[in-house]
Structure formats: structure tokens, C-alpha cells
Amino acid sequence: MPIPDHVLVVDDDPDIRTLVGRLLEKNGFRVSKVADGKGLQQLLEKSQPDLIVLDLMLPDEDGLVLCRNLRSRSNVPVIILSARGEDMDRIIGLEMGADDYLGKPFHPRELLARVKSVLRRARSLPGDVQEQDANATYRFAGWMLDVPTRQLYSPKSKKIFLSGGEFALLRVFLNHPNRVLSRDQLLDFSHGREIEPFDRTIDMQVSRLRRRLGDDPKKPSLIKTVRSSGYVLAVRVDRGGESHGSDDSGPGD
Amino acid sequence: MGVEPDKIVVQIDEDLAEIAPGYLENRRNDLKHLPLALAEGDFYNLRILGHRMKGSGAGYGFDGISEIGRAIEEAAKQENRQGVEQGIADLAAYLDRLEVIYA
Numbered sequence: 001m002p003i004p005d006h007v008l009v010v011d012d013d014p015d016i017r018t019l020v021g022r023l024l025e026k027n028g029f030r031v032s033k034v035a036d037g038k039g040l041q042q043l044l045e046k047s048q049p050d051l052i053v054l055d056l057m058l059p060d061e062d063g064l065v066l067c068r069n070l071r072s073r074s075n076v077p078v079i080i081l082s083a084r085g086e087d088m089d090r091i092i093g094l095e096m097g098a099d100d101y102l103g104k105p106f107h108p109r110e111l112l113a114r115v116k117s118v119l120r121r122a123r124s125l126p127g128d129v130q131e132q133d134a135n136a137t138y139r140f141a142g143w144m145l146d147v148p149t150r151q152l153y154s155p156k157s158k159k160i161f162l163s164g165g166e167f168a169l170l171r172v173f174l175n176h177p178n179r180v181l182s183r184d185q186l187l188d189f190s191h192g193r194e195i196e197p198f199d200r201t202i203d204m205q206v207s208r209l210r211r212r213l214g215d216d217p218k219k220p221s222l223i224k225t226v227r228s229s230g231y232v233l234a235v236r237v238d239r240g241g242e243s244h245g246s247d248d249s250g251p252g253d
Numbered sequence: 254m255g256v257e258p259d260k261i262v263v264q265i266d267e268d269l270a271e272i273a274p275g276y277l278e279n280r281r282n283d284l285k286h287l288p289l290a291l292a293e294g295d296f297y298n299l300r301i302l303g304h305r306m307k308g309s310g311a312g313y314g315f316d317g318i319s320e321i322g323r324a325i326e327e328a329a330k331q332e333n334r335q336g337v338e339q340g341i342a343d344l345a346a347y348l349d350r351l352e353v354i355y356a
Contacts, residue, residue, distance in 0.1 A: 015313075057304070
């Protein structure tokens, strides 16, 4: 099973926390709920959510200030959910770096659609991530990819040649470990960089990359096929000595 | 099967069947807290309670609660005692007449 996206709900109203938590959990998300800015800070010290649903009127801190502070140190997508429905609040919220703004009262399905949309958008814009990893070294399953030199080393420290497309594809997987990526996402994420869309298909690229990694195409252990969905790099990835994924828990073939 | 003419029938998503009763119970508790806050002239808390009702009611499918919450919040902002009293009475009547159908 793919790892569910983790959504953090920050709202002082327990009825809203219950409603949003229920809605998201029913739709396959992992949800954490806190009532104030202090709870938000505490959770962020021990966890890294995929998206934050943030109320503006919190008892201890202004949600707009929290939003600005979040944006200054993280790219985590933020959806503001607030009954402060003035146009100016909406504008300031977006200016403070929120990815979306939904006024209360809201239709639960609209919130769900926006959560999915914002996550989709965040993932279709990996440019920042890829720019940020320009000097990174990734280690996974004994392998090492050195991004600046584009050099892949096997567990026996042997240099492995990668084409431009294979390098781009592996870099996308290493940026999104243990996450199922559709063929469209893999194309989007790599598009304009190395992969020539009319020259090779993603399936062929994955097949070649598997061969480079010595991954058995009939029973791959690193890049697994997820039927009807795409591919997942099912392995722990460390980036620059810092954990960038979780232990091998990806889906099987 | 007929519905009593003075009932307010609200059909809400069956996904909410487990949490909607708790939400309504919280509003019944509001009917205890709102008059106390009004008696103390605590318009700040009245505003917060109205604001929360406004923000949450329609999300659960109870548009009427959002409307009543909006009225209470506005009245509390203006420290309009009669307006808050009317809102409390409207909430009591709404909860009394409410009939929920999950579908």
C-alpha cells in the first residue's frame, strides 16, 4: 500500500477538527489535528505533513502570521480555512504564501477537492525541489547518486553510466521515495530536463533504469510497478546524510 | 410515512452519521452557555460561539445553524442584547424542530 498523505488540521473549533478529520480519513489521508499555533509548532518538530489546513482565528496566534512563518521555512502546501470571509483576508492569506483559501462555512467535498488539487499542483511543480538538490548526494540500498557529477555508484563502488533521461528519472524517484508516481507525473516531473517525450516512453525509461540498478524486471525490488497507477521507488533514501524517506514499505507488484 | 408539518427536515450525507449527533449535542450545550454569557455581558464569547456556529453548521449539512450563528455573531459584535436573545431563541427552535435523515 502507498503511504497515505499526511494532512495537519489546525483549528480551534473541535467540531471543525472532527468534521475535516473525518472527511480526510474517509478518503485515505492520515490526519493530525491541533487546536492552536503552539500545537502546530510542536507537531512540526516531530513530523512533516504533506499539507496543512489552517484556520486564521486561533486563540494564541494569528493564522496569517503562522502562514507567513511556515512559508519562510518550508514548502509545505497550506490551505487557509476561515470564517473571516472578507476579500482582504483572502488576498492577504494568499499573499502570505497560502496555496488556497476556502471560506467557512464550506462544503466538505469542496475542501476535499481543494486538498487533492493543491497536493497535485505541489507535486507537478518539482522544479524547486530539483533546483534545491543540485548539490545533493542520495544514498539508497547501498547505491549512491552524486547529483553534481551525475555519477551513480553501485554498492560495490563501481561507477554506473546513466543517460540523461535515466539520470533525470532516477532523480525524480529519489525526490519522491515511497510515493506512487503515475506515468504522467514522471513525464511532467522530468519534462524539459532530460527526457525526450517523443523519443522514449516512461515504461522504457524505467525498464532501462532498472537494468542499470541491477533490478530484476520480473521481480523488481527497487522500482516497483503499481498496477494501474505507475511506479514507486520502494526504498529508504538518505539525502546528504539526512533521511528523505522511510523504510522499505512500498507496494508490491 | 409523513413528516410533522412543523419539522425542519434536513438530509445529510450518511458519511456524517457518526459525527452529526455529537455536533448537535454540542449545539444543545451552546444553548446552556449562550444565555450565561449574555447574562454576564460577555459579548466576546458570544461572538466566538456565533462565529463557530457560522463556520461549522453548513459543513455538517445544517445551513440553518450557520445562519443563526451568523446572526448571533453580528449581534454580539454590536453588543445587541436583543439580537443575541433572538439568536438563542432561533437556535432552540431549530434544534427542537430538526429531523435528520441520513442518505
